[in-house]
Amino acid sequence: MAPRLTLRRAGAEDIRFVMAVEATPGHDAFINQQAEAEHAAQLASPAFAYFIAEAEAAPVGFAILSELTDRRGNHCLKRIAVAQPGRGFGTPLFNAVTDWTFANTAAHRFWLHALASNGRALHVYQREGFTIEGRLRQARPRPDGSREDLIILSLLRPEWQALRRRAA
Ligand SMILES: CC(C)(COP(=O)(O)OP(=O)(O)OC[C@H]1O[C@@H](n2cnc3c(N)ncnc32)[C@H](O)[C@@H]1OP(=O)(O)O)[C@@H](O)C(=O)NCCC(=O)NCCS
Structure with missing residues (x-):
């Protein structure tokens, strides 16, 4: 069974946790790390939303949405990561930010990319x-000078509605 997670909006006091998760050994192959000032600027921007997932009142992961001011309804999951992959935290975090996006914005297409x-x-x-x-x-580009493909994925609002209707 998926662990019980709660999702909350992040504040400036959570940036250190976000940066610590970004710096988790092994994550650098899949996600970028940003400086504290960049996170602070994004956190203050209406185009971004930062979330912290908690299990038993302790933070276990984060997600950053971007392009929230896009007028054509394309909103992006810029980054998602958990401190301890493979423990079942990422799936409910991913679903919670997807639900938040369709419930709280005019998103029609929620998209992201991942390294192949x-x-x-x-x-x-x-x-x-x-x-x-x-x-x-x-x-x-990779640090060794080689290059890697990015895979683009999305969920459309009618697809999200159908998925959650089926799950109800
Ligand atoms: C991606 C991420 C958020 C997923 O969260 P998570 O807590 O690890 O995911 P879960 O434990 O909920 O589920 C992992 C699933 O992947 C599967 N899996 C694990 N390694 C895999 C692999 N190499 N290939 C395919 N599937 C794999 C597991 O079997 C499990 O699937 P199942 O439940 O259907 O068996 C997390 O792994 C993470 O933070 N990774 C590092 C940062 C990152 O890559 N972020 C995403 C950038 S696009």
Whole structure:
């Protein structure tokens, strides 16, 4: 059974936790790290929303939404990560931010991208109903000078409504 998580909006006091999770060994292969000042500027921007997932009152992961001011209803999950992958926290966090987005914004298309090598994330996103839209070939440079494909996925509002109706 999925662990019980609560989702809350993050404040400036949560930036350190976000940065600590970004710096988790192994995460650097899949997510970027940002400086404290960049996080603070994003946190203060209406285009972004930061969330913290908690289990038993302790933070276990975060998610950052972007493009929330897009007038065409395309909102983005910029980053999602948990401190301890593989414990079942990422799936409810992912679903909670998806629900928040469709319930609290005019999003029609909620989208994200993942590195082609990120099998765990791609598995979770597709299992939870997201569709692969395409592949940005060699879009992401690696530290060793090679390049990797990015996979674009999305969920549309009618698809989200149908998924949650089925789950009810
Ligand atoms: C992606 C992430 C948020 C998912 O959260 P999580 O807590 O690890 O995910 P869960 O434990 O809920 O589920 C993991 C699923 O992936 C599967 N999995 C694990 N490794 C896998 C792999 N290499 N390939 C395919 N599936 C894999 C597990 O079997 C499980 O699926 P199942 O429940 O259907 O068996 C988390 O792994 C994470 O923070 N990763 C590092 C940062 C990152 O990659 N962020 C996403 C950037 S796009």
